[in-house]
Amino acid sequence: MELDVRGEMCPYPAMKAREALGxxxxxxxxxxxxxxxxxxSTVPWEGAKLNYRxxxxxxxxxxxxxxxxxxEGKLDQKQALAEISRRAAELSKG
Amino acid sequence: xxxxxxxxxAPSLRERVPIKPLALGAAIVAVWLLLDQRGFAIGAFxxxxxxxxxxLQRSRLCFAGAxxxxxxxxxxxxxxxxxxxxxxxAVGFVLLEARLAPNPGFGIAPAxxxxxxxxxxxVVGGVLFGVGMVLAGGCVSGxxxxxxxxxxxxxxxxxxxxxxxxxxxRQWAWWYDNDIRERTAVWLPAELGGYPAALALTLAGLxxxxxxxxxxxxxxxxxxxxxxxxxxxAFGWRxxxxxxxxxxxxxxxxxxxxxxxxxxxxxxxxxxxxVPLGVTGGISLWADNVLGWFNASALPLKGSExxxxxxxxxAEKWFxxxxxxxxxxxxxxxxxxxxxxxxxxxxxxxxxxxxxxGAGGLLMGYASVIAxxxxxxxxxxxxxxxxxxxxxYGIALFGGAWIGVALIRRLP
Numbered sequence: 001m002e003l004d005v006r007g008e009m010c011p012y013p014a015m016k017a018r019e020a021l022g023x024x025x026x027x028x029x030x031x032x033x034x035x036x037x038x039x040x041s042t043v044p045w046e047g048a049k050l051n052y053r054x055x056x057x058x059x060x061x062x063x064x065x066x067x068x069x070x071x072e073g074k075l076d077q078k079q080a081l082a083e084i085s086r087r088a089a090e091l092s093k094g
Numbered sequence: 095x096x097x098x099x100x101x102x103x104a105p106s107l108r109e110r111v112p113i114k115p116l117a118l119g120a121a122i123v124a125v126w127l128l129l130d131q132r133g134f135a136i137g138a139f140x141x142x143x144x145x146x147x148x149x150l151q152r153s154r155l156c157f158a159g160a161x162x163x164x165x166x167x168x169x170x171x172x173x174x175x176x177x178x179x180x181x182x183x184a185v186g187f188v189l190l191e192a193r194l195a196p197n198p199g200f201g202i203a204p205a206x207x208x209x210x211x212x213x214x215x216x217v218v219g220g221v222l223f224g225v226g227m228v229l230a231g232g233c234v235s236g237x238x239x240x241x242x243x244x245x246x247x248x249x250x251x252x253x254x255x256x257x258x259x260x261x262x263x264r265q266w267a268w269w270y271d272n273d274i275r276e277r278t279a280v281w282l283p284a285e286l287g288g289y290p291a292a293l294a295l296t297l298a299g300l301x302x303x304x305x306x307x308x309x310x311x312x313x314x315x316x317x318x319x320x321x322x323x324x325x326x327x328a329f330g331w332r333x334x335x336x337x338x339x340x341x342x343x344x345x346x347x348x349x350x351x352x353x354x355x356x357x358x359x360x361x362x363x364x365x366x367x368x369v370p371l372g373v374t375g376g377i378s379l380w381a382d383n384v385l386g387w388f389n390a391s392a393l394p395l396k397g398s399e400x401x402x403x404x405x406x407x408x409a410e411k412w413f414x415x416x417x418x419x420x421x422x423x424x425x426x427x428x429x430x431x432x433x434x435x436x437x438x439x440x441x442x443x444x445x446x447x448x449x450x451x452g453a454g455g456l457l458m459g460y461a462s463v464i465a466x467x468x469x470x471x472x473x474x475x476x477x478x479x480x481x482x483x484x485x486x487y488g489i490a491l492f493g494g495a496w497i498g499v500a501l502i503r504r505l506p
Contacts, residue, residue: 007443009240
């Protein structure tokens with residue numbers, strides 16, 4: 001499933017991602033398309049709270065595709081947060 | 095993301111000569127020289143506005159987000175940063191106020207600081223503003239910096255703000271006669287018998303709030319502040335300079351606390367010159383000046399010459415310290431977003447966002463007139479001025495933001 005939130009700013013990317021994840025059939029992935037840099041940390045964090053792991057790919061200038069997939073087993077939230085913050089810093093640097 | 099970099103080609107002229115920063119810098123200086131002709135303070139407030147915009151853009155210091163994320167997500171990082179900024183500003187302000195009015199016991203407050211009357215208008219204004227800023231997704235200064243960053247919805251919010259100030263300027267006399275005129279501009283140093291007690295109480299209040307926010311946050315897992323990436327080793331002064339540049343303008347931005355402290359320092363400078371930071375007075379004045387072309391001006395506001403805060407001042411003047419701040423803010427945010435490569439025209443796809451932005455703007459514009467300021471002028475500049483009004487307005491903002499969050503949860 002794809003969720004296009006381009007043009008939306010905080011808090012809507014995270015709110016909509018949470019809503020979409022709630023409706024997502026078990027085992028499926030969600031792809032969120034955003035051009036709002038803060039969403040690179042807020043969306044993965046909403047995912048982590050619901051036990052989704054995320055990967056981020058650049059999708060054009062200033063646009064990113066965040067892929068949220070269900071994690072196997074229980075995610076360690078502390079570790080997930082550390083990973084999200086490190087990656088968001090890396091992405092916004094490049 | 096370790097991607098092997100291709101061998102670097104020979105640097106082009108563009109890379110050797112930083113054209114963009116030079117052009118933007120020259121434009122800022124040129125406008126400063128022009129505004130300086132109208133008075134040193136006006137030129138200086140242009141530069142203060144530019145710094146204001148750069149700080150907000152680089153640190154993404156969003157006052158609406160501070161209240162909203164605390165309520166909606168249990169995330170108090172922005173709110174805590176603003177508390178730190180308020181404490182820094184309070185220390186700076188108290189030094190300046192002590193010079194302006196050495197004997198606060200006489201009860202005569204100095205003229206520059208934002209010490210507004212405390213009344214029904216403060217509470218109603220705070221609540222309306224709180225609802226509006228959450229609906230619109232940014233307060234007045236937030237909308238101004240996002241305008242400079244290319245968010246189209248923020249332009250719509252600004253149209254709403256302008257409309258709101260126009261309506262409120264017409265109803266000002268009613269608010270003034272029925273509420274504002276009767277109210278006291280409570281100034282803590284006069285009430286508590288001196289600056290030390292007033293400062294101590296203000297700092298204690300901020301510290302107590304800080305701890306309360308930490309407690310509130312601890313109920314949900316907390317998102318840490320992003321640590322800055324470790325610097326690469328620097329060889330020679332060119333590398334050092336480049337790294338310094340990258341730190342200021344790079345994609346990682348500044349931390350919220352850095353932004354809030356920088357903003358506090360700028361506000362202290364502004365008060366040292368004349369008045370602390372304020373945004374809405376300038377917007378209100380320009381909106382009214384345009385109406386003046388059609389003989390529909392409502393300024394100056396009744397009794398406003400005796401009121402402190404972010405007032406629009408007299409009519410028929412285009413360049414004041416307030417309008418210079420407003421212009422500088424947009425220019426600074428634009429410059430920062432250009433240098434960091436973040437400028438882009440961004441349009442929400444949902445029509446309802448424009449309606450939200452316009453309606454939220456309308457509420458904020460109205461509220462900022464009756465409460466004599468926005469999140470900046472009546473909150474960030476008012477609490478450090480040791481005014482009770484800033485606290486009352488802040489509590490009302492929180493209540494309004496709460497209602498706003500309940501509203502956006504029900505929106506599509």
